[in-house]
Amino acid sequence: MKNNVYNIIHHGAVDGVTGSCHELNIAGKDGILVDCGLFQGEEKSMDGAGANQLEIEFPIEHIRALVVTHCHIDHVGRIPYLLAAGFEGPIICTIPTAKLLPLILEDALHIGVTKNKSLIDRFLKIIEERIVAVEYGKWHDIALTAKGKELKIKFSPAGHVIGSAYVECELQEKKNTHQILFSGDLGATHTPILISPNAPKGTDVLILESTYGDKNHKGRKERREVLKSIIEHCFRDRGVVIIPAFSIGRTQELLYEFEHIIHEFGENKAHDKGNWEDVEVVIDSPLANNFTEVYKTLRDYWDYEAQDRIKEGRHPLAFDQMTTIGDHEEHLSTVKYLKKTARPTIVIAASGMCTGGRVVNYLKSLLDDSRTDVVFVGYQSYGTPGRDIQKYGPRNGYVELDGKRYDINAQVYTLRGYSAHADQEGLLNFVRDMEKKPKEIRLVHGDDRTKRAFKEVLEKEFPNIEILIP
Structure with missing residues (x-):
């Protein structure tokens, strides 16, 4: 025109x-x-x-x-x-x-x-x-x-x-x-x-x-069920679940969904040695933690469902099973601990396309372990490490991170419904x-x-x- x-x-x-x-x-x-x-x-x-x-x-x-x-x-x-x-x-x-x-x-x-x-x-x-x-x-x-x-x-x-x-x-x-x-x-x-x-x-x-x-995406209820089933399957692998996510938006939405799953299925088995109420969700991103705190102050902009949960006494962005990682030393010790123990844990870390941030250290340490699961919940642009893991992970290929090749033995999932x-x-x-x-x-x-x-x-x-x- x-x-x-x-x-x-x-x-x-x-x-x-x-x-x-x-x-x-x-x-x-x-x-x-x-x-x-x-x-x-x-x-x-x-x-x-x-x-x-x-x-x-x-x-x-x-x-x-x-x-x-x-x-x-x-x-x-x-x-x-x-x-x-x-x-x-x-x-x-x-x-x-x-x-x-x-x-x-x-x-x-x-x-x-x-x-x-x-x-x-x-x-x-x-x-x-x-x-x-x-x-x-x-x-x-x-x-x-x-x-x-x-x-x-x-x-x-x-x-x-x-x-x-x-x-x-x-x-x-x-x-x-x-x-x-x-x-x-x-x-x-x-x-x-x-x-x-x-x-x-x-x-x-x-x-x-x-x-x-x-x-077209899956519906809200269906994609929550898919998220729940993927995590349960991941825990059967007895390893760490890594979810690369943007610090603002996706991280808070995932916390909200995990709180709901734990609230609804808390006494149900998440894996052979624990129930959903025992699941540990680790947020390893200082920026995501800061954003989450700001999100809490902006409740006037939440939808009615989220506000109703607050009225019920629930805390969708700050529940008991959630752990936040602070400084860099704590981050490095967490990566080292999980590599050594392969304890079933959900780790949400930035960046969403694996171009930098703390998620890279988790990937470097855990991608070669077949017990590890990587779950993508957002779009991966061409030329990003996230796109390469998404594409070559199912073929047991490799990805370059900071100029070095890392073999991908982890299981790789893409949950498109959470875009x-x-x-x-x-x-x-x-x-x-x-x-x-x-x-x-x-x-x-x-x-x-x-x-x-x-x-x-x-x-x-x-x-x-x-x-x-x-």
Whole structure:
């Protein structure tokens, strides 16, 4: 849909599912960015940015604001580089995201930029000064320099992680109103803890994620049963269950589900030497522990089911069988202990795609043990160690971690039903439920095969909508 008023430019999440960064450019004089995330694996942007090229090389002088849909690293991880490039505008996000964003950026800076605490503290002070927290459902004006044009945005729950949102942009120009919607990452229906997304009344242009545009997930009850049966089978192997998971979102959802399984089946056998109420769930990620504490303070944003469990006296994110690992020495001693004993234990550790973090030490120590089980509960990008373990593990292949080969004798499972992303039906329903259908849908945040398959499905159901793959 061509026009002289605005243009949409994609600086990331077009060659895969990471590095989300999209620009609403208004007549070349003003603009906003929606997200500014890190790339993982082999994925790159159209301007050559990638995991090894993080500097911002596209023009930003006209960018008036950064709008953040949620604080996963693939949506916010390049913010330090955006500021280094000279961006001086506000960082606009929801109230929960405003609480979580400094935590994830502090971690990203410490791992990828500098260990200098005073530099990190200075940067975080700048971030906190720039953050503008906006309530869901409230329109927020963005100042433009161009005369005769007005822009406002509104956040609505996306159901992906706490604080996540899709963004409606309304651009007023003379007597014309233009509506552009950025989906961010839409969550699966009935995701634990989170309010499910509801579609808006409509839009002119929809920039839509397509991570699982070619697949449908299992239902909530069914996937919980699958999770329970996999863990029981893993414990029969008498080894450690390693679940690589993102620190924010997936870790808290898994805790919520394990608490429910233990509450419901506590006296039932989980393995031959213990019941479910004896199962130990280890969270080995300081960042995940911090996020979990923040999640507890954001109960007003939990769904009704989660709030009802609190009223019943249950503690979905802090139950008796849960152990958190603190400093690095405790982490190393835990890895050493589990390697020596192979005691049946569920370990949830970051990162979700095994590109770094504490999960790597567990994998290095335990992948060659046939009693170990690795359970993937999220998407694994091309070029990541997680993708290699997922692909070559069932063939007893190997994976490279920190430049060294490790044989995979562990059992490898993929539990697709626990994706935090909407499936094909969920994405279709988002469009179906709009009273005013978009004239154009742009598919981003998906691999090429998935986008092409989803494009065909959309074209068949909505023949009057132009479907584009940037």
